[in-house]
Amino acid sequence: MSQAISDYPTTGSALRRASLRLDASWRQVLRAPLVLGLLVVLALQLVLALFLSRGASMAPAATDITLLSFEPEQIATIRIDAGEGDASVTLTRGEAGWVLPELGDFPASGTRIDQLLDSLAALRRPLPVATSAAARTRFRVADDDFERRLTLRGKDGDIRTLIVGDSPGFRRLFARLDGEDAIYDLRLALFDLSAEADDWVSRDQLRLDRERITRVAGPDWTLRRDEAGNWQLQDQVKPPAEAVVGDLLTTLSALSYRGVLGLEEQPAHGLETPLLTLDIELADGSGRRYRIGELEAGEDYALRVGTTGPVYRLAAFDLGGLLDLSLARLAEPAQDGEEKNLPPST
Structure with a gap:
């Protein structure tokens, strides 16, 4: 193309002059506030898209992992401690079903316990809402300040301990696994983790045909x-x-x-x-x-x-x-x- 222009000097000079005029007009347009603003927005969108694409590749590894990693059939004992006062309850799987040892192995509500274990086993590990020591205190999931401490035990010892704190909304609780820093927002209700024995007793022991x-x-x-x-x-x-x-x-x-x-x-x-x-x-x-x-x-x-x-x-x-x-x-x-x-x- 440069060879063609040199062959025809008059034509080449005209094209160069037109190019200079076009470049100057584009430079003026690009300096306009509206265009500069749009370019900034476009750049931010590109950066955000790049960040989200990287996060998306990591998200399945976080959200598809079960939080507590157990099977309901593994659990032999459930202990729930209240954070304030001395309230606590222990539920043990007996030969004929779940019982309350503190009440002389009085039958516990197997239906309610099974629902709790199914809910816990289905929990996924979401992205944490916080990880700092200050957040543990703020959300009441610290080792010495919590709403509930739930411990799941198998025949060979503890399987998992979940420390539960304040509620950010309906049927939602902040929680943290014992020994970890990450704090999660989980789909749980505090009533489902009652530390009162009366909330777990079977209600059918006096019924008759x-x-x-x-x-x-x-x-x-x-x-x-x-x-x-x-x-x-x-x-x-x-x-x-x-x-x-x-x-x-x-x-x-x-x-x-x-x-x-x-x-x-x-x-x-x-x-x-x-x-x-x-x-x-x-x-x-x-x-x-x-x-x-x-x-x-x-x-x-x-x-x-x-x-x-x-x-x-x-x-x-x-x-x-x-x-x-x-x-x-x-x-x-x-x-x-x-x-x-x-x-x-x-």
């Missing part, structure tokens, strides 16, 4: 189920009030409780002079005696089966109408329109 109940006796009344399946009130000619008997059987078959007060009776339980004693017989010949007392605080009630075993805490709602049950209520006639199996009026 309604159809297996054949006799219920109170202080001055006895109900029996005859061979035809009908209930009779002892020493009474008329059948008992059907609705009252139905409510009684519903309450006894689904009796629940708020927690376990302990393994030994205390004067504060009110069981030495119970408010109510119930004897229950089942179809297989076995039976239970319930003693129900009012707690000293006056808000809830204590129940014990016989003279051994745990003392349960019940609310008035759990007892239904048991405390108001009497011979008069069981024997009261049905109201008009409530009688069943009567011939139609003519």
Whole structure:
């Protein structure tokens, strides 16, 4: 091209002059504030894209790794300590399921524990939100200042310990693995890591099969189920009030409780002079005696089966109408329109 221009001097000189004019105009355009601003933005975008591309290549190695690295079947013991006070709970996998050793191996809620272990096993290691010692204190995930310390143990010893702190939002908790600096924002709820034994007890230990109940006796009344399946009130000619008997059987078959007060009776339980004693017989010949007392605080009630075993805490709602049950209520006639199996009026 340079050879062609030299061959035609007049034409070459014109092109050089046009090029100089074009270069000058471009230089003026490039000096404009708007163009300079756009160039700066473009440069920043290129730097950011380069940074993100490098980060993306590293991210899978961080976020695809499990945080705690265990299988739920590995766990033999779970210990949860509260950061304030002396509250703590230990859950142990027994031969028949999960139990609470502090409560004489009282059955624990296997469903709730399995859900917790599944949630923990599914946690991924996200990018940390902080790593400094100051952040550990600020987020309450320090060794000596935390909301919960959760330790998972196998048959051969500790597997992992998770230190849990403040919550940045709904069902989110700051947490740190013991021995590591990285602090994470995890999808967990503090209630799922309760350090109170009552939050882990199984709630079905007092439940009965309604159809297996054949006799219920109170202080001055006895109900029996005859061979035809009908209930009779002892020493009474008329059948008992059907609705009252139905409510009684519903309450006894689904009796629940708020927690376990302990393994030994205390004067504060009110069981030495119970408010109510119930004897229950089942179809297989076995039976239970319930003693129900009012707690000293006056808000809830204590129940014990016989003279051994745990003392349960019940609310008035759990007892239904048991405390108001009497011979008069069981024997009261049905109201008009409530009688069943009567011939139609003519």
